[in-house]
Amino acid sequence: MNNNAGISIKGLKQKNQSLILKLIATRPGLSRIDLAKISHLTKMTVSNIIADLIDRDIVVEEECHLGRMQPSNGRIPTPLKLSPQAPKIIGILVKRGLYQVILGDLSGNIIDKFIDKTPKLADGRQLLEIIFTGIDTLKARNNCPLLAVGIASIGPLDAKNGILLDPPNFWGIQNLPIVQEITNYTKLPSFLINDGNAGALSEKMYGIGKDIPNFLYVHLKYGIGSGLVLHEELYNGNSGQSGELGHSTINFVGPQCPCGNVGCLEMYANITNVRNYIQQQLPLYPNTLITDPLDVSLVNIIDLANQNDLLAVSALNEYCNYLSHAILNVLNILDISYLIMDYESNSQGSVLEELILRKIQTRISPKRFNTLQIQRSGFHGQAPLIGTLALVADNVFHENLDFPF
Numbered sequence: 001m002n003n004n005a006g007i008s009i010k011g012l013k014q015k016n017q018s019l020i021l022k023l024i025a026t027r028p029g030l031s032r033i034d035l036a037k038i039s040h041l042t043k044m045t046v047s048n049i050i051a052d053l054i055d056r057d058i059v060v061e062e063e064c065h066l067g068r069m070q071p072s073n074g075r076i077p078t079p080l081k082l083s084p085q086a087p088k089i090i091g092i093l094v095k096r097g098l099y100q101v102i103l104g105d106l107s108g109n110i111i112d113k114f115i116d117k118t119p120k121l122a123d124g125r126q127l128l129e130i131i132f133t134g135i136d137t138l139k140a141r142n143n144c145p146l147l148a149v150g151i152a153s154i155g156p157l158d159a160k161n162g163i164l165l166d167p168p169n170f171w172g173i174q175n176l177p178i179v180q181e182i183t184n185y186t187k188l189p190s191f192l193i194n195d196g197n198a199g200a201l202s203e204k205m206y207g208i209g210k211d212i213p214n215f216l217y218v219h220l221k222y223g224i225g226s227g228l229v230l231h232e233e234l235y236n237g238n239s240g241q242s243g244e245l246g247h248s249t250i251n252f253v254g255p256q257c258p259c260g261n262v263g264c265l266e267m268y269a270n271i272t273n274v275r276n277y278i279q280q281q282l283p284l285y286p287n288t289l290i291t292d293p294l295d296v297s298l299v300n301i302i303d304l305a306n307q308n309d310l311l312a313v314s315a316l317n318e319y320c321n322y323l324s325h326a327i328l329n330v331l332n333i334l335d336i337s338y339l340i341m342d343y344e345s346n347s348q349g350s351v352l353e354e355l356i357l358r359k360i361q362t363r364i365s366p367k368r369f370n371t372l373q374i375q376r377s378g379f380h381g382q383a384p385l386i387g388t389l390a391l392v393a394d395n396v397f398h399e400n401l402d403f404p405f
């Protein structure tokens with residue numbers, strides 16, 4: 001069957017342009033020959049598209065390094081990348097007490113950043129004012145053409161209609177039409193996604209999930225977010241609320257969660273419980289570097305566990321005990337064998353991944369266990385933020401958003 005049946009010549013040309021732009025943006029350094037091989041387009045088609053993109057200052061040729069071996073035909077394949085002049089993206093990440101606005105590009109590079117840590121909000125209008133200030137600040141500091149706005153936020157939200165619904169304990173904000181408000185303010189197309197899905201999208205587009213067709217992405221901070229990539233695409237669900245791992249039940253007779261469910265993962269795997277555990281266990285670990293259990297953060301605990309602080313390892317083990325139940329449910333339901341863990345940390349190491357792996361090992365068949373891979377994200381907890389750029393890029397590459405071709 002011809003996949004291009006029903007597509008006009010203009011549509012086909014745009015589809016090819018989008019594909020080439022995606023490859024250049026997400027795999028910088030490819031030459032025209034590489035692009036033809038990967039895209040299965042003819043060298044002539046690729047050359048024409050590149051000439052057009054260079055002409056429009058969307059793509060540039062990288063300078064070739066001296067000393068590179070010269071092929072026998074005398075022509076050196078020239079690597080390509082996004083032009084510094086290509087239109088930029090505004091990215092907005094809404095987390096509790098942390099509002100970040102960034103300027104970035106289609107390759108997922110952050111060019112400039114505005115951070116606001118207002119601890120308490122009066123209402124949704126104040127949230128918007130913070131965001132508008134961030135946008136104005138970045139626009140004033142960087143005089144560049146803008147393409148669109150990508151917004152990632154805590155949920156629940158309605159991504160299709162661009163509405164923040166009613167995040168629990170979030171200053172009473174309800175049904176905030178954040179996309180409409182930001183579009184009205186910026187006059188730019190705007191898109192909304194939940195933060196877990198944003199993280200998964202950035203892993204797929206720019207991270208270690210680039211060549212993995214199916215994976216579960218898990219983000220650990222105050223809560224537990226997640227996102228799913230299935231058959232090479234982000235799975236969004238009906239309204240963009242997919243991937244709520246933190247609110248999946250691990251104890252059906254457990255306590256009531258503010259989300260309405262009972263016994264949710266986040267009721268067990270949370271920093272308060274970890275701190276209480278550390279306080280109880282502290283007398284048993286006289287050599288630990290943890291001195292103030294009530295002030296320790298998840299980042300501290302992961303760093304100390306990576307340095308083999310036994311109390312930190314024990315606390316992380318307790319946390320992973322709960323986490324692994326929820327993760328295994330997803331892996332089993334969807335027959336997924338690739339997991340990406342994303343969290344802030346100042347240390348190298350993979351104690352967290354090893355603890356999860358060990359807990360899962362006893363609960364699945366050896367055959368399935370041997371295919372299981374758990375990797376630490378290369379974004380160090382920043383995947384949801386970079387996902388705001390990936391969200392716009394994804395819309396460009398899927399031709400939902402006109403790029404100035």
Ligand SMILES: [Zn+2]
Binds near residue numbers: 248257259260264
């Ligand atoms: Zn819940």
